[in-house]
Amino acid sequence: MGTTAVAIFIISGVGAFLATLLVFAERVITNYGDIEIDINSGEKKFTVKGGGSLLETLNAQKIFIPSACGGRGTCAYCKVRVTEGAGSLLPTEEPYMNAQERAEGIRLSCQVKVRNALKIQIPESLFAIKEYVCVCEKITDYTYDMKQFNLKLVDPPTIKYTPGQYIQFLAPAYEGSPEEVYRAYSISSDPADKSTIELIVRRVPDGICTTYLFDHLKEGDRVKINGPYGQFLLRDTSVPIIFIAGGSGVAPIKCMLHEMKNAGNTRKAIFFFGVRTTKDLFLIDEMKNFEKELAHFTFVPAVSQPEEGSNWQGVTGRVTNVAEDYLKKQSDAKEYEGYLCGSPGMIDSSIRVLTACGIPEEKIYYDKFS
Amino acid sequence: MKKSPQQEKLEALLKSSKFSMCGFMGDDKRNLWEVIDTDATAIEKLGKKQEEIAARMQHLTDLAASGLGDWVQVGKNLQVSADDNRGMIPCPWPHHKRCLKRITTARHSATGRTIRWSDLNIHLIKEHGFFEGRGSPFRIEPQELVKIIFCE
Amino acid sequence: MTLSSHMIHLMVILFASIFTDNILLARFLGMCSFLAVSRQVKTAVGLGLAVVFVMTCTVALDWLAYRYILQPYQIEYFRFILFIVIIAAFVQFIEMVIERYSPVLYQNLGIFLPLITVNCAILGASLFMVIREYTLLEGIFFGLGSGIGWMLAIVAMAGIREKLTHARIPKGLQGPGITLIIAGLMALAFIGFTGVLSGG
Numbered sequence: 001m002g003t004t005a006v007a008i009f010i011i012s013g014v015g016a017f018l019a020t021l022l023v024f025a026e027r028v029i030t031n032y033g034d035i036e037i038d039i040n041s042g043e044k045k046f047t048v049k050g051g052g053s054l055l056e057t058l059n060a061q062k063i064f065i066p067s068a069c070g071g072r073g074t075c076a077y078c079k080v081r082v083t084e085g086a087g088s089l090l091p092t093e094e095p096y097m098n099a100q101e102r103a104e105g106i107r108l109s110c111q112v113k114v115r116n117a118l119k120i121q122i123p124e125s126l127f128a129i130k131e132y133v134c135v136c137e138k139i140t141d142y143t144y145d146m147k148q149f150n151l152k153l154v155d156p157p158t159i160k161y162t163p164g165q166y167i168q169f170l171a172p173a174y175e176g177s178p179e180e181v182y183r184a185y186s187i188s189s190d191p192a193d194k195s196t197i198e199l200i201v202r203r204v205p206d207g208i209c210t211t212y213l214f215d216h217l218k219e220g221d222r223v224k225i226n227g228p229y230g231q232f233l234l235r236d237t238s239v240p241i242i243f244i245a246g247g248s249g250v251a252p253i254k255c256m257l258h259e260m261k262n263a264g265n266t267r268k269a270i271f272f273f274g275v276r277t278t279k280d281l282f283l284i285d286e287m288k289n290f291e292k293e294l295a296h297f298t299f300v301p302a303v304s305q306p307e308e309g310s311n312w313q314g315v316t317g318r319v320t321n322v323a324e325d326y327l328k329k330q331s332d333a334k335e336y337e338g339y340l341c342g343s344p345g346m347i348d349s350s351i352r353v354l355t356a357c358g359i360p361e362e363k364i365y366y367d368k369f370s
Numbered sequence: 371m372k373k374s375p376q377q378e379k380l381e382a383l384l385k386s387s388k389f390s391m392c393g394f395m396g397d398d399k400r401n402l403w404e405v406i407d408t409d410a411t412a413i414e415k416l417g418k419k420q421e422e423i424a425a426r427m428q429h430l431t432d433l434a435a436s437g438l439g440d441w442v443q444v445g446k447n448l449q450v451s452a453d454d455n456r457g458m459i460p461c462p463w464p465h466h467k468r469c470l471k472r473i474t475t476a477r478h479s480a481t482g483r484t485i486r487w488s489d490l491n492i493h494l495i496k497e498h499g500f501f502e503g504r505g506s507p508f509r510i511e512p513q514e515l516v517k518i519i520f521c522e
Numbered sequence: 523m524t525l526s527s528h529m530i531h532l533m534v535i536l537f538a539s540i541f542t543d544n545i546l547l548a549r550f551l552g553m554c555s556f557l558a559v560s561r562q563v564k565t566a567v568g569l570g571l572a573v574v575f576v577m578t579c580t581v582a583l584d585w586l587a588y589r590y591i592l593q594p595y596q597i598e599y600f601r602f603i604l605f606i607v608i609i610a611a612f613v614q615f616i617e618m619v620i621e622r623y624s625p626v627l628y629q630n631l632g633i634f635l636p637l638i639t640v641n642c643a644i645l646g647a648s649l650f651m652v653i654r655e656y657t658l659l660e661g662i663f664f665g666l667g668s669g670i671g672w673m674l675a676i677v678a679m680a681g682i683r684e685k686l687t688h689a690r691i692p693k694g695l696q697g698p699g700i701t702l703i704i705a706g707l708m709a710l711a712f713i714g715f716t717g718v719l720s721g722g
Binding site: 407411 | 560693696
C-alpha cells in the first residue's frame, strides 16, 4: 500500500514538474515583450506586443496591407519591404519572390513574425487606407448582370479618395461561403459627396463576393469596406482625353467625369464604351447628361454584336475598332492621353490601337482587372 | 493514415472558400488523391492525356480572348467566348501561380451543350490533374469536357 | 576496458543500431510516419533529422529518469508512462525553442516535431535501452544510431517512391499497397545484415 502511494506520488510529481516547466518555458520563451516597429525610416513608430504576424500587427495599428487569403501565405498581396529585423526568407515565402524582390528584402507580411525590432518600408498611400463601416443605401439594377450599390459611410463618416481609385469590399460569411472575403471594386460616385461610395459591379458567375452582393445584400444592411487603393488617376494636363471602357470598367471613368464636371474642366474628352449586346448597355442617360454639362465631352457607346431586331441605331463594332476609326480622323491624335478600364484583353488591344495612332505608351493609363 | 503537414495544408486550402465559392473540393467527401485518380482514369479511358486536354482548352481560350467577349466560331460546330472578371485567383498548390478570372464558355452548336472553364481550371488540369471536387461550381466532368472541346 | 576498446564498443553499438538492428526495418517500429511521410525525399530528410535529434536526447533523458527516479524507488514498471510523458514534454519544449530562435529551422523541421511525439520508434528506443541495460553513453550512441537508421530507411523509401511515380503500378496496389511491399523488400535486405555486428 505504502509503495503504491509513493509510486503514484512520484509519477504525478514528475508529471506536475514537467508541466510547470513547460508553462514557465512558454512564459519566458514565447514572450517577445514590447517591440518597436519603424515605418519609412522614422516617419511612423509604434510599440507593439511581439509574437503575432506582421500583417495582423499592422492591421491592429490601423495600417491596412492588402491581403486576400487571410494570412495563409497564398495570395502574395501582402508584400512589404522589411529592411531590418525579419530574419531570412522562410520556405513558405520562397515561391512568391523573384530575385529582385529577394534582394530588396520584400517579404510576405503574413508570414513574418514580429519577434524583434523591425524597420519596414511601405508606400505612403497605404497610410490613408482606413476601414469604413457603411450602410447599403440603395441598390440599382442596370442590366441582367450589372448592379449599382450606394454605400452610406457611417464610421468614419467621410472618405477622401482620388477618382479612379478602388476599395475592397468585405463579403461576410454566408450560406455556401463560410469564410469572409475581400474583393476590389472601383469607386464610381461623385467625389463631391464624401459620405457615399457608389460601386458598379458585374456579376461573376459563382463569384463569392458578387453572389453576396447580388443575392444576399439588402438595402439597409451594414457592410465593411477599406480603401482607397490604386494609381489609376486623371493626370492634370490640358491635352484631349480618350476614355475606353468595357462593362463595369465604366465605374472609375464615371467618377473621373464627375470630378471634371465639379472642377469645370473644359478639356476635350471622348468616351468609347463597349458592350456586346444592347441588353448590356446602361448609364446612357447619365452619360448624355455629362455631354450637356461638360464643355467638350462626347459619349460613344459601341455595341459589338447587336441582337437581331434590337433596332440599335448607334455605332456597331468592337470598341477598339471604333476608337481606332475615330483617332485616325483626328489630326492631333498624337496629343491624346488614353485612359482605359476593362478586361486585360480589351486593354491590350486598346494599347495596340492607341500606340499605332501615335500616342506614346507612357501617356496611356489603365486599370486592368487584376 | 496520417497526412504530411504539406498535404494537410493543401487540402485545407482546397476546402477553404476564400478563393472559390464552396472551395475547390465542393462537398466532395473523397480525399484529394482519390479525386485526381478517378479523373485520371476517366480521361485515360477516353484516350486523352491531361496535357492534351489542357492544351486544347488553352487554345480555345486564346481564340475566344481575341473576340473580346464576342462569340468566336471554331471549326464547324464549336463556338467559344471568353469573359474577364476583375481580380486574380491563386492556385492553391504551393507555388506562385495566379490566374486571371477569365471564364471561357464553349458551345456545341449542334447539341446546344455548353461547358465553361476558368484560366485556373486549365492550370489545375495541366499541372495537377485536378478537375475539382464534386459540388464545386467549377468542377469539370472530364467526359463532358472531352466530348465538347474535341468535337469535329 | 581501455579507452580505445571502449570507443570500439560504442561504435559497434552505433553501427549495429543503424544497420543490423535497424529500428524500422528490423524491429518495425515507427511504421506509421514511415508510410505517411515518405512521398518526397526532402520531407523525409526533414522528418529523419528531427527523429535523430529527438531520439538521441530523449534516450538520454529517459536514462536519467530511469536511473535516478524509477530505480531507487523500484517502480520500473512505470517506465512506459514516464518515458512517454518525458518525450512529449521534451518535444513541446524543443518546438517552442526552435520557433523562437530559428524560424527557418522551425518551418523546415518544426512541423514534424508534433508528429514525432506519437512515433513509437522513439519510445521503442528508450525501452530497448532499458532492456539492454546500457550505460548513459551507450544509450546516447544507441539513440543516435537508431535515429540515423530510421532516417536512412525513410529517405531510401522516399527515393524509391519518387522514382515510382514514373512506374505503371496496378491500380489496386497504388499508394499504401506498393509502399508496404517495398518496405518488406527493404526489410529483407536489412535482415541480410543480421549477425554481422552485435550491439546487444
